[in-house]
Amino acid sequence: FSNEHRPKSTRMWRMLLCVYADFVEPPQPDTSLRSLAESQTRLPCHYKVEDGQKVVQVTWYKELPDGSKDQIITAHFMDGHTEFGRYSGRVRFESSSPTENSALLIPSTEESDEGSYTCHISTFPNGNFERHITLTVWLLPISSLDPVTLVEGQSFRVAATCRAVGRPIPRLSWDTDLPGQFQNRTSEGGSVSSYYSLHPLRGMNGKKLDCLVWHPGLEQPRRISNSLVVQYPPDATISAVPSDWYVGLEKAELVCDIGGYPKPQNVTWTWRGGALPDGVSVIGGKLAFGRSIRLNDSGVYGCVVKNNVGVGKTEYVLTVAGESKGKTGGSPDDNLLLIIIGASAGALVIILVIAVLLVNRYHRHRNKKLEIELSEKTQEINNLSRQNSFRRLNSVSTDPRVQVHTCTHTHYNKQ
Structure with missing residues (x-):
């Protein structure tokens, strides 16, 4: 019956019941919620009745783009609950007594779950009541950073690219002390890219170049750690240990100190432009004399180092004193x-x-x-x-x- 054809006493009784029966949650007829994809979403719906009133059935609907409604799940106070269509196995009532607490749970929320939902409560004898909930689904950003290996002397160019996709669209920034510039580009589908460019110098090698990903679903920005890689040719210097050489000196060494990135692994030694004297061995960057020093060990020693960027070489003029000084020097x-x-x-x-x-x-x-x-x-x-x-x-x-x-x-x- 419509309200016009109901007896006056019945309409009065319903008005009195409406004073005491109402929704506990959500309190407002229209509510907006946000949820994260791949997390659990709870859509609240709890209608509280008083004596003489009973919730007969609860039904959840989702509004479709064409304006129609898609039935999701229904619970009857006698027949139990039923899930429908593609929602079967994906949704459930929060309570084992859905006519008392009708909140809906989506255990693993998907982007397609975004939309408008209706909780429809059928009561006896007061009729039907509804609550409307608009759900927004956020996608936490998926981000990555692609570093670029640079070489000293190159022109101004991209050193690293940071990318992220999410809903809403993330924001990207850089945390670095390097002198450079960055440019952001946004594309369809909620993705954004940021390009950091600079002029590579060897002093920049190993410096911090981190990408920060900002999103309202994150409590703090996500940091993608990165160190700039700048390759440069090797350099070398030779030092004598000890500094004064004389005939009869023991355990003498020439040390080739190597620079460059990547660090050269092979070191080549020469003496007077040719083969090394006898009794001398190459140990890493050292030229070790396994015997006492002779006068004819004097001469020009060369050290040559290579990496995939270039070659570095240096020479050292060694002069051996003619007379033995015996034990020289000493501790302070x-x-x-x-x-x-x-x-x-x-x-x-x-x-x-x-x-x-x-x-x-x-x-x-x-x-x-x-x-x-x-x-x-x-x-x-x-x-x-x-x-x-x-x-x-x-x-x-x-x-x-x-x-x-x-x-x-x-x-x-x-x-």
């Missing part, structure tokens, strides 16, 4: 000890020289003093001797006997 501690010992020995020698000079000076002063005293004593003795001689002479002149005798003695001496 040994040198300091030698300096301390030498300084101590020098100080000791200076002290000894000073002591000898002081002693020598003392003895010379003393000898001079003794000479003076001896001279004075000698002069004093000579004076005493003369005085005694004068006295004896005077005494003889007064005694006649002594005089004759003296004369006789004097005469004898003359003879």
Whole structure:
């Protein structure tokens, strides 16, 4: 019956029931929801009844582009539930009592599930009630990054390409300190591409060039990590270990320090433009002398390295000293000890020289003093001797006997 033909008392009773019976969810007649593809989607529908009212049947519909409706699933309070057509096995009621809680679940949502849905509730005795839900299905972006191997000296060109597809269309950006430019292009189907271009230099090799993918379905941008690859020709330098070479030196080496990318794997050594001297072996980037150094090991040594970009070579003029220096050098501690010992020995020698000079000076002063005293004593003795001689002479002149005798003695001496 229509409302016009219903008894007045019945219409009044229905109005009273409508006051107490209503949808718990969704509260509004029209609701919009978003869901992610390949995730579970829940379409809410819960009609709450009061005493004297009963939900007889629940039916979910999806509106088609031509305006018609496609029946998805139905639940009857006595006959159970039924799934229809292509939805069979893809949808189910959330509750085991769908006439009480009529929410619909889509366990694995597909892009084709996007659209408008209707939850139709049939009650007794109050008739039918509906809720309309518009579902938008987002596709999380599928992204990729295609790096390009560059070579030093090339012109300005693309270094990496980042691509993404999703709903809504993702946004792309770059995280790098490299001096370059990028350009974004959007195509049909919800895909976008970003091209990062620069002028390749060897100092850029290994630098960060990450792509960031932005999408409303992601809590934070997705990072695709990438490092720029710039190849460049090798370079080489030779160093001698140790730096001073002399005849008899042991465990001497020439080291070829190699640059370039990719790093060269093979190193070629030459000597005076030809074969290496005997007793010498190549170990990686080293030229090792397995014997003591000879004078004729002098000469020009060459190191040649190659990679797939170019060739690098260098030369080193080695001069061997003619005389053996024995063990030269030493650790800083040994040198300091030698300096301390030498300084101590020098100080000791200076002290000894000073002591000898002081002693020598003392003895010379003393000898001079003794000479003076001896001279004075000698002069004093000579004076005493003369005085005694004068006295004896005077005494003889007064005694006649002594005089004759003296004369006789004097005469004898003359003879």
